[in-house]
Amino acid sequence: MEKKLKLAFSTCPNDTFMFHALVNKILPSDYDFKLYLSDIEDLNESAFAKKYDITKISFSALGNLLDDYVLLRSGSALGRGCGPLIVGRNLEDFNDLKNKKIAIPGINTTAALLLRLYSEDELNLVSMPFYEIMPFVRDKKADLGVVIHEGRFTYQNYNLVSLVDLGKWWEDTTGLPIPLGGIAAKRSLGEKTIKDIEKKLSKSILYGFENPDESKKYIRKYAQEMEDNVIKEHIFLYVNEFSVNTGPEGEKALKKLFDEANKKDIIKNSGKNLFL
Numbered sequence: 551m552e553k554k555l556k557l558a559f560s561t562c563p564n565d566t567f568m569f570h571a572l573v574n575k576i577l578p579s580d581y582d583f584k585l586y587l588s589d590i591e592d593l594n595e596s597a598f599a600k601k602y603d604i605t606k607i608s609f610s611a612l613g614n615l616l617d618d619y620v621l622l623r624s625g626s627a628l629g630r631g632c633g634p635l636i637v638g639r640n641l642e643d644f645n646d647l648k649n650k651k652i653a654i655p656g657i658n659t660t661a662a663l664l665l666r667l668y669s670e671d672e673l674n675l676v677s678m679p680f681y682e683i684m685p686f687v688r689d690k691k692a693d694l695g696v697v698i699h700e701g702r703f704t705y706q707n708y709n710l711v712s713l714v715d716l717g718k719w720w721e722d723t724t725g726l727p728i729p730l731g732g733i734a735a736k737r738s739l740g741e742k743t744i745k746d747i748e749k750k751l752s753k754s755i756l757y758g759f760e761n762p763d764e765s766k767k768y769i770r771k772y773a774q775e776m777e778d779n780v781i782k783e784h785i786f787l788y789v790n791e792f793s794v795n796t797g798p799e800g801e802k803a804l805k806k807l808f809d810e811a812n813k814k815d816i817i818k819n820s821g822k823n824l825f826l
Contacts, residue, residue, distance in 0.1 A: 552582040553743070558596065559606040559733070561587050561772035562699050563781045564788035568625055570765035572754035579750060587772060589679050590698075590731065591656025598658075603739060604747060608656075608731045610663035612824075613808050613817035618737060620744060621796075621804075621824050624752035625733035628792040628800050633717015633728040634661035635702060637687060637710040638694045644713040647671060650693035655680035660730050660807075661696045663817075664716040667810055684708040698730075702787070703780050726803040727792065741826055755794050801825075 557573070559565040566587075571577050573585060586602060594611040596602060600618055612619060636652075638644060648671035654662045657677050665673065676692060683695040688708040696716070697705055705712065717728040733751065735744045758765055773781055792800045804824060811817035 552580055554582045554584065555603040555739075555747075556586065556601070557583040557604045558586040558588065558593055558602040560590050560593060562590075562788075563769050563773050563776070563784045564627060564793075565606055566769045566772050567758050567765050567785045567789055568751065568755045568793060570754065570768045571757040571761075572750055574768065576764070577750065577753055577757060581747070589656075591659060591677070591679070594656060594658035597734065600736070604733060604735045606731060607734045608659045608661075608663075609729050609804065609807060610660045610811065610817065611658040612732065612734055613811060613819075615734070616820045616822040616824065619734040620737050620822075620826055622733045622735060622744070622748040622751060623796045623825060624748050624755065624794060626792055626796055626800065627730040627732070627788045628727055628796065628803065629788070629790050630721060630727050631717065632702070632730070632787045633715060633720060634664060634696050634698045635705065635712045636665070636694055636714040636716065637684070637697055637701075637705045638713050639687065639690070639710060641711060641713065644694070647694075648673060650674065651676060653678055653683045653686050653692040653695040655683060655696065655698050659698070661698050661716070663807075663811055664720060664728075665696055666814065666816060668714070668716055668719055684710060700776060700780050700784050703783055724803070724806050726806055727799065729800070729803045729807050730788075732796075744826055752794050755789065758789075796825075 593606050594608050597605050597607050651674050654675050680698050686692050687695040720728045812819050
């Protein structure tokens with residue numbers, strides 16, 4: 551009998567690409583997944599409510615939920631050249647950051663965490679779904695915005711300019727890849743189930759790499775307004791060897807992120823291990 555599990559991930563192409571083979575039963579599975587797809591900040595808030603058994607989550611949020619959730623070693627968005635951007639209407643917008651109104655894709659996102667680590671000032675932040683940020687800044691409702699996902703490729707379409715690449719700042723400062731988000735599972739599922747799902751998701755990602763055309767229809771279902779080249783770039787940027795397995799370098803990057811966030815009291819260290 552299949553085990554019923556509530557599974558949540560984002561509508562972004564990197565997530566639908568990774569989960570395609572698993573949730574569509576292209577690969578054998580003992581699970582009956584009830585699927586929920588949503589915006590990343592909605593998923594973060596749902597994780598605080600312990601709504602799903604397995605969920606995509608920002609690392610910033612996960613750091614405060616380690617009593618209840620554990621990170622899978624597969625499924626992470628972690629790499630180089632893929633961090634959030636601070637954008638504005640012109641280069642002069644970046645002067646005097648502390649007095650700017652800054653649109654962010656959710657207070658629990660790693661993008662917001664990186665912005666707070668980057669700045670020594672208290673900031674005026676306004677939270678909204680990531681896809682609303684660029685028009686919000688363009689229309690002068692905010693001075694600056696922090697863009698994620700496909701925003702890295704499309705901010706110019708809104709007559710915006712990139713002011714700071716927070717991922718590059720992180721890489722230059724630490725020498726490590728930038729950790730953005732991952733897949734968390736409730737500790738209550740037990741080690742056997744968690745390890746099995748971890749392994750199956752890794753196989754699903756590898757299947758996607760080996761059969762890239764098979765997932766196109768499924769990805770397109772949730773990314774209807776994205777151009778094909780943006781979808782391709784998105785997947786190429788956010789799905790990589792760290793997604794298959796976090797590995798030692800990925801673990802080091804995560805430890806560094808949590809250590810820095812702990813210093814600023816953004817993440818409270820519960821003492822629980824990140825992985826099983």
